Amino acid sequence: MSGLIGHTMYGILARHEARARGLPIAGLLARHDATYLCGAYLGCDIQTMPEAVCVDTGREVGFGTVPVERSPITGGAVRPWSLAFDGREYRPRALHDRFYGRAHLIFGWTAAERQHAVPWDHLADYVAATIGDAIDFLGAGGRSIAYLFGWLVHIVGDSLIKSQHPGLRLHLVDGTYTPTNRPIQDLVTFHEVGRAELGLDWERTLGALAATPVEPAQLHAMRVARPRGALAAIFPNAWAPGDEALARCVLAENRRYLAPCAERLLDEYRLTDGPDGPMCDATLSRLAGGLTYRQMVAAAEQAHFRDALDFIAHETVDLFEQVLDREPRVAGLDATSHPAAR
Numbered sequence: 001m002s003g004l005i006g007h008t009m010y011g012i013l014a015r016h017e018a019r020a021r022g023l024p025i026a027g028l029l030a031r032h033d034a035t036y037l038c039g040a041y042l043g044c045d046i047q048t049m050p051e052a053v054c055v056d057t058g059r060e061v062g063f064g065t066v067p068v069e070r071s072p073i074t075g076g077a078v079r080p081w082s083l084a085f086d087g088r089e090y091r092p093r094a095l096h097d098r099f100y101g102r103a104h105l106i107f108g109w110t111a112a113e114r115q116h117a118v119p120w121d122h123l124a125d126y127v128a129a130t131i132g133d134a135i136d137f138l139g140a141g142g143r144s145i146a147y148l149f150g151w152l153v154h155i156v157g158d159s160l161i162k163s164q165h166p167g168l169r170l171h172l173v174d175g176t177y178t179p180t181n182r183p184i185q186d187l188v189t190f191h192e193v194g195r196a197e198l199g200l201d202w203e204r205t206l207g208a209l210a211a212t213p214v215e216p217a218q219l220h221a222m223r224v225a226r227p228r229g230a231l232a233a234i235f236p237n238a239w240a241p242g243d244e245a246l247a248r249c250v251l252a253e254n255r256r257y258l259a260p261c262a263e264r265l266l267d268e269y270r271l272t273d274g275p276d277g278p279m280c281d282a283t284l285s286r287l288a289g290g291l292t293y294r295q296m297v298a299a300a301e302q303a304h305f306r307d308a309l310d311f312i313a314h315e316t317v318d319l320f321e322q323v324l325d326r327e328p329r330v331a332g333l334d335a336t337s338h339p340a341a342r
């Protein structure tokens with residue numbers, strides 16, 4: 001699991017860009033930064049849950065849908081983990097198939113549901129309708145709206161980095177986004193961009209992000225609620241109110257498991273002093289084709305990786321602008337305080 005670092009950074013850079021453009025949403029995003037950044041990550045990654053249980057220690061391990069062969073704690077046996085809800089057990093894969101598309105509106109649907117994919121040029125309509133509904137009848141204040149903007153960050157970032165939507169020109173070692181270059185993207189984002197350039201305190205940022213509450217507007221945004229409002233008028237398809245209670249349980253589980261995930265990542269991405277400068281975790285080096293941390297930084301520079309991050313932020317804020325055009329009331333939320341969402 002590494003989407004956390006990338007998506008959080010896309011959120012941070014998009015917030016900077018929104019401020020640079022003088023968008024009326026910038027203040028609201030800053031005020032609800034932890035919730036906004038949580039939306040940028042968890043707004044979509046509903047498979048943030050264990051994948052297995054270590055048999056020897058009984059502890060939860062892995063990240064939902066990513067196969068775990070042996071316990072990362074003991075090297076011993078694991079058994080599958082399931083989410084228990086209403087007398088039934090749900091494996092992460094089943095939950096992924098059920099909810100991933102309605103979170104990643106553009107490309108996440110299963111083959112059988114592909115007709116529900118939201119075209120790129122309708123994405124702003126979708127998000128603006130959701131936000132309008134949140135203002136109209138979900139009792140949502142600025143915090144929920146910040147979450148929904150974060151959710152948009154995730155959709156745009158994923159679509160670009162996973163080349164579901166064209167435009168991003170990045171070739172880092174062996175492609176745009178590959179098992180080999182993922183550790184490089186994460187480590188460079190974490191240390192060079194996050195810590196060195198932006199002075200980011202990752203421990204505090206990720207800790208605050210993981211501690212934010214589930215936003216009820218998420219259920220409406222995912223169409224796992226009673227169809228109503230502008231969203232149901234424009235997108236009458238794919239509503240699944242029967243899944244609302246299960247979705248609520250999944251979102252709570254995502255929040256619960258994010259904290260240990262984040263802690264594990266902070267540990268994994270730590271650098272140590274080596275004879276030739278900083279060294280990263282040996283497993284990450286191996287995954288990255290044997291590159292040392294120094295070589296990773298050089299590869300990222302050669303690929304203009306930092307520019308790619310800026311490109312993603314710019315594209316995202318273009319979408320912010322489109323949403324603001326469609327739902328200008330968002331600008332007013334910034335200036336007033338609102339009650340927390342129910």
Ligand SMILES: [Zn+2]
Pocket residue numbers: 003044045104154158
């Ligand atoms: Zn995603």
